[in-house]
Amino acid sequence: MTKRTERNRINDPEGLRQRVLDAAYGAFCTRGYNATSVHDLKREAGATGGAFSHHYPTKKELGLAVLETRVADAVEETWIAPVRSAATAASGIAAVFEAIAQELDEQGTVSGCPLNNLALELSRQDDDFRQAIEAIFGRWRSAIADRIRADQDAGHPAPPDAEATATFVVAAYSGAMAMAKASQSAEPLRTCARLLGPMLDPNTGSGRT
Amino acid sequence: MTKRTERNRINDPEGLRQRVLDAAYGAFCTRGYNATSVHDLKREAGATGGAFSHHYPTKKELGLAVLETRVADAVEETWIAPVRSAATAASGIAAVFEAIAQELDEQGTVSGCPLNNLALELSRQDDDFRQAIEAIFGRWRSAIADRIRADQDAGHPAPPDAEATATFVVAAYSGAMAMAKASQSAEPLRTCARLLGPMLDPNTGSGRT
DNA sequence: TGCGAAACAGGACACTTGTCCGGTTATGAT
DNA sequence: ATCATAACCGGACAAGTGTCCTGTTTCGCA
Structure with missing residues (x-):
């Protein structure tokens, strides 16, 4: 049932971690920590909820x-x-x-x-x-x-x-x-x-x- | 039938405004603006939602x-x-x-x-x-x-x-x-x-x- | 004394917040 | 080929967010 999704996913834990860090660093610098939601960070880093909280639980x-x-x-x-x-x-x-x-x-x-x-x-x-x-x-x-x-x-x-x-x-x-x-x-x-x-x-x- | 509530309320718009300002000033200084919710401010200033947004709509x-x-x-x-x-x-x-x-x-x-x-x-x-x-x-x-x-x-x-x-x-x-x-x-x-x-x-x- | 406006009460509202979960896929070691 | 584990998906979740709304009460003024 989930067959139709792109079947060429590859795991890139380090790359994702860096993308999240970059997005978070940019957002925290310009908007601040409390004014930035994790939802925004997920979107900006292109990370899904599961992947996100796998690397950064909180x-x-x-x-x-x-x-x-x-x-x-x-x-x-x-x-x-x-x-x-x-x-x-x-x-x-x-x-x-x-x-x-x-x-x-x-x-x-x-x-x-x-x-x-x-x-x-x-x-x-x-x-x-x-x-x-x-x-x-x-x-x-x-x-x-x-x-x-x-x-x-x-x-x-x-x-x-x-x-x-x-x-x-x-x-x-x-x-x-x-x-x-x-x-x-x-x-x-x-x-x-x-x-x-x-x-x-x-x-x-x-x-x- | 709101007769049972305390019937000695008096309007003190200036006093309430000052209480809200004091609470907000204190909270903004110690916790910051974004980390402070208006709910907290209402409680700390002893103001109800109606009174609060009457004086400070946003x-x-x-x-x-x-x-x-x-x-x-x-x-x-x-x-x-x-x-x-x-x-x-x-x-x-x-x-x-x-x-x-x-x-x-x-x-x-x-x-x-x-x-x-x-x-x-x-x-x-x-x-x-x-x-x-x-x-x-x-x-x-x-x-x-x-x-x-x-x-x-x-x-x-x-x-x-x-x-x-x-x-x-x-x-x-x-x-x-x-x-x-x-x-x-x-x-x-x-x-x-x-x-x-x-x-x-x-x-x-x-x-x- | 009556009346309009301001002051206040208390909750509804739609939306966002951060976190968590069961399930699925990829990957490296055996 | 097998299998444990890490990586990832996508949505559920409760708790909070700021704002607004319908009434009710107070108060200045005529």
Whole structure:
């Protein structure tokens, strides 16, 4: 009785899992976790109910998977790797700010920082989410702090307190992105990058007065 | 035959409206807009369905009312008024950071900045929300910029670009609060306040090296 | 005192939410 | 070829979602 359906189905568990993760990551970033229904995700990922809940039994498990894979990777690729491989912490951070600002200009709309979006929405909703988010924030901050310490050791001009400065950089970026989202403009990002620069490289501080 | 019910009902439209606003403000701050159902709000505010939708026909209208009254007032009271009446912009901003950090320590949990929470959740969900949020951000930033300009005019040590600095202060606070929420600790707030200080009052910058 | 409008009561309404279930198909090891 | 298991199908399910509707009660005003 179910003979008439397409008889060339193949199992692709990993592929389906990735499609679901991609759909969920995109939806969570633009619409948010609570505003996204699993029904929408099934449709966008092209997954049936059975397959969906086979891989991700609950929405929460999917959310954690999105955080630990997609969101963590995004932070790694857009922040950690560029800062680590830059000439100095100051130049690397400035480059990241500018790259993201340009990206926002190109695509016209501002969805905000994925980590920050989910952090504010889910930190108090569930402690498992909170811990996953805190861990990503921690790695982000540590990567910047490591880079500043490397500058210090190499004799480059660098702020004295690496850990505190790293916290400050992450905060300035997160807040700038929040304002950018509210105004749908990359301007707050560029403004903050400009004021952050002299702080990271004390030598360039007294250029304009 | 509804005679048996309590026959001493009195109409208190303004009081009910305030109770609903209070309940909604509290719920939106701690749980978020989308995670809060109107059913919960009815119960918490002690309002029946009829009364509720008489004053706030849709959830969106209630959300906008919460933004324009409660959230706007909160920003006014905790940020704008203290900064305006402080001796200098630097001291006022430092005092606000510390006051909020102490408040977080006392109550144990960190729900985050109400404006920021709603900004990230609703800015892309509905443009009416976005505009209301952007307006509050604008007033917040302007108040700080005005205070910096007043310092400049009075000959106090002050950063040169008042508008940009104001944006930076709001961003640093918003981001610090996001990290505070993720870590459930006031420490990011204090760290950022400490690094922000020398920037607002250039004279205290070279104290420690 | 009467009357129209506002305030409120309480439930109906259609729809969506997330999860679960019995059955079917594919796949790898034997 | 056999068989256990993972992968997948498609719909059922109860509980909730936001909104609306018909009455009833209160209240300002003439």
